[in-house]
Amino acid sequence: xxxxxxxxxxxxxxxxxxxxxxxxxxxxxxxxxxxxxxxxxxxxxxxxxxxxxxxxxxxxxxxxxxxxxxxxxxxxxxxxxxxxxxxxxxxxxxxxxxxxxxxxxxxxxxxxxxxxxxxxxxxxxxxxxxxxxxxxxxxxxxxxxxxxxxxxxxxxxxxxxxxxxxxxxxxxxxxxxxxxxxxxxxxxxxxxxxxxxxxxxxxxxxxxxxxxxxxxxxxxxxxxxxxxxxxxxxxxxxxxxxxxxxxxxxxxxxxxxxxxxxxxxxxxxxxxxxxxxxxxxxxxxxxxxxxxxxxxxxxxxxxxxxxxxxxxxxxxxxxxxxxxxxxxxxxxxxxxxxxxxxxxxxxxxxxxxxxxxxxxxxxxxxxxxxxx
Amino acid sequence: xxxxxxxxxxxxxxxxxxxxxxxxxxxxxxxxxxxxxxxxxxxxxxxxxxxxxxxxxxxxxxxxxxxxxxxxxxxxxxxxxxxxxxxxxxxxxxxxxxxxxxxxxxxxxxxxxxxxxxxxxxxxxxxxxxxxxxxxxxxxxxxxxxxxxxxxxxxxxxxxxxxxxxxxxxxxxxxxxxxxxxxxxxxxxxxxxxxxxxxxxxxxxxxxxxxxxxxxxxxxxxxxxxxxxxxxxxxxxxxxxxxxxxxxxxxxxxxxxxxxxxxxxxxxxxxxxxxxxxxxxx
Numbered sequence: 001x002x003x004x005x006x007x008x009x010x011x012x013x014x015x016x017x018x019x020x021x022x023x024x025x026x027x028x029x030x031x032x033x034x035x036x037x038x039x040x041x042x043x044x045x046x047x048x049x050x051x052x053x054x055x056x057x058x059x060x061x062x063x064x065x066x067x068x069x070x071x072x073x074x075x076x077x078x079x080x081x082x083x084x085x086x087x088x089x090x091x092x093x094x095x096x097x098x099x100x101x102x103x104x105x106x107x108x109x110x111x112x113x114x115x116x117x118x119x120x121x122x123x124x125x126x127x128x129x130x131x132x133x134x135x136x137x138x139x140x141x142x143x144x145x146x147x148x149x150x151x152x153x154x155x156x157x158x159x160x161x162x163x164x165x166x167x168x169x170x171x172x173x174x175x176x177x178x179x180x181x182x183x184x185x186x187x188x189x190x191x192x193x194x195x196x197x198x199x200x201x202x203x204x205x206x207x208x209x210x211x212x213x214x215x216x217x218x219x220x221x222x223x224x225x226x227x228x229x230x231x232x233x234x235x236x237x238x239x240x241x242x243x244x245x246x247x248x249x250x251x252x253x254x255x256x257x258x259x260x261x262x263x264x265x266x267x268x269x270x271x272x273x274x275x276x277x278x279x280x281x282x283x284x285x286x287x288x289x290x291x292x293x294x295x296x297x298x299x300x301x302x303x304x305x306x307x308x309x310x311x312x313x314x315x316x317x318x319x320x321x322x323x324x325x326x327x328x329x330x331x332x333x334x335x336x337x338x339x340x341x342x343x344x345x346x347x348x349x350x351x352x353x354x355x356x357x358x359x360x361x362x363x364x365x366x367x368x369x370x371x372x
Numbered sequence: 373x374x375x376x377x378x379x380x381x382x383x384x385x386x387x388x389x390x391x392x393x394x395x396x397x398x399x400x401x402x403x404x405x406x407x408x409x410x411x412x413x414x415x416x417x418x419x420x421x422x423x424x425x426x427x428x429x430x431x432x433x434x435x436x437x438x439x440x441x442x443x444x445x446x447x448x449x450x451x452x453x454x455x456x457x458x459x460x461x462x463x464x465x466x467x468x469x470x471x472x473x474x475x476x477x478x479x480x481x482x483x484x485x486x487x488x489x490x491x492x493x494x495x496x497x498x499x500x501x502x503x504x505x506x507x508x509x510x511x512x513x514x515x516x517x518x519x520x521x522x523x524x525x526x527x528x529x530x531x532x533x534x535x536x537x538x539x540x541x542x543x544x545x546x547x548x549x550x551x552x553x554x555x556x557x558x559x560x561x562x563x564x565x566x567x568x569x570x571x572x573x574x575x576x577x578x579x580x581x582x583x584x585x586x587x588x589x590x591x592x593x594x595x596x597x598x599x600x601x602x603x604x605x606x607x608x609x610x611x612x613x614x615x616x617x618x619x620x621x622x623x624x625x626x627x628x629x630x631x632x633x634x635x636x637x638x639x640x641x642x643x644x645x646x647x648x649x650x651x652x653x654x
Contacts, residue, residue, distance in 0.1 A: 249500075252490075256480075257481055257483075260475070262446070263444065263470060264494060264495070264497045265469070267467075310485055
């Protein structure tokens with residue numbers, strides 16, 4: 001989605017850059033205008049898609065009726081639907097839409113934060129193995145039949161495992177105060193392989209019912225959405241999403257490198273710690289409800305950065321909004337393109353996201369003139 | 373008006389307190405730094421006064437950048453003391469330090485395609501939430517005009533040439549308006565005209581009672597623009613003083629391990645440093 005702002009782009013001195021980066025040449029006021037327009041467009045798209053998604057399915061409910069029922073429940077007029085429609089809407093569709101919004105926002109925001117912390121546009125919770133790390137926590141809690149925290153057990157296990165993975169990747173991929181692309185991606189491969197092995201081990205020891213639940217994690221899906229699940233994940237996701245924008249301005253300074261950021265008054269060690277905790281929290285929240293859904297955190301911040309510039313004041317909340325739009329849309333597509341069957345959501349995002357990732361790798365390589 | 377990059381605080385230790393010309397602003401006593409088991413700095417006594425340009429010179433590996441990093445608070449001393457604005461440098465918080473000293477690193481990198489102007493504006497981050505915040509636009513504008521980067525203000529930093537990047541990075545440091553400015557080889561990527569521009573800027577900062585320390589390789593620039601020159605060799609401070617007393621043929625020949633001749637400039641009498649070259653060598 002591109003929103004064109006007024007004003008001519010300055011003449012470029014070098015002709016080597018791909019046209020996709022053209023928007024990065026806009027002046028500061030133009031960028032602010034683009035950011036504002038994008039926010040409005042994304043918000044409108046989110047509302048529209050959410051209403052559509054609530055209506056479309058095996059049992060179609062017209063969008064007008066969805067609105068009516070929503071207004072009725074909110075006590076603002078509207079009218080109640082018949083018993084079946086009301087049940088489908090409130091017990092099946094809406095928890096699913098809300099979960100898609102939460103998980104998408106968490107993933108988009110986590111991607112933007114992660115790229116900021118690593119100072120590397122290829123960092124993404126899925127690519128560098130944090131999603132699979134969190135999934136190991138979730139899967140092992142299922143396989144071992146853990147329930148020490150009731151409804152929260154899976155989320156908590158996903159969070160702890162996700163956090164451990166972020167820290168591991170961070171320590172392994174950093175050298176001399178920066179993160180090389182190659183090191184980061186290779187670390188991701190290693191972490192993903194290890195997490196895959198652990199998940200395989202869990203599958204080996206699990207019974208049939210557990211195996212089908214585990215498969216759901218690996219493919220990524222929102223099919224088992226319920227209100228208790230929403231309640232289990234809402235605090236984590238909301239806390240992360242509300243706290244993240246506070247750190248956005250400091251992420252801008254971090255783009256200069258760690259030392260220069262410190263020279264400008266940023267307590268870099270503390271900032272990194274807080275942001276890594278936030279990324280783990282957001283990723284775990286998403287993985288706990290939706291399984292492994294990759295590339296949302298990679299694609300969304302990237303497109304927004306191209307359109308509105310790299311400033312994190314817009315990028316962090318914008319990526320949350322964009323992530324929600326993408327996941328609600330993707331979930332709607334996953335439910336409807338192969339009706340009556342349903343595609344796994346994680347498979348769909350990976351199908352669309354992988355080529356994008358490939359293009360991004362090529363572009364990064366071309367700009368750097370090879371891997372350092 | 374952009375929102376502050378750091379939390380709003382109006383505190384005494386974040387308000388501007390400019391030292392008077394001649395006042396000691398930074399002082400190292402018996403400073404010693406070991407890095408990876410190697411003695412990089414040893415027994416360095418150096419004071420830096422408000423209103424002066426101090427050039428740090430010496431051969432490769434002499435410890436110039438380490439001394440600068442220690443002054444910046446980046447590299448902690450193994451022993452000795454280093455005071456900045458009357459307090460040991462390690463006792464300031466990053467934020468408090470940021471309103472007192474600005475640092476230009478050797479190489480300027482940027483992870484994301486911010487524009488040149490956005491990069492310069494980052495220099496104002498330490499002042500967010502203080503009364504000096506009102507100067508933001510003026511400081512950014514002045515720094516960009518001084519370094520002559522206005523022509524590509526809207527272009528992404530990553531698209532600029534090496535020399536343009538160096539000047540944008542310098543503009544960011546100038547916009548910070550800290551009483552102490554530390555520059556690590558600011559002229560390395562610059563052509564003759566811009567080298568002169570940068571050093572003249574340092575002089576004008578000093579004239580406004582700022583302290584400026586520059587790591588320089590070009591001894592003639594040091595001779596022409598520095599008030600004092602500190603000559604380092606193998607982690608030791610060999611000598612400090614006005615260019616004419618430090619940049620002597622005997623001293624330079626010994627420290628650089630290459631014969632050096634020094635002539636007075638015909639007009640200004642500033643030392644002109646030339647390595648002795650074998651006649652006829654191409």
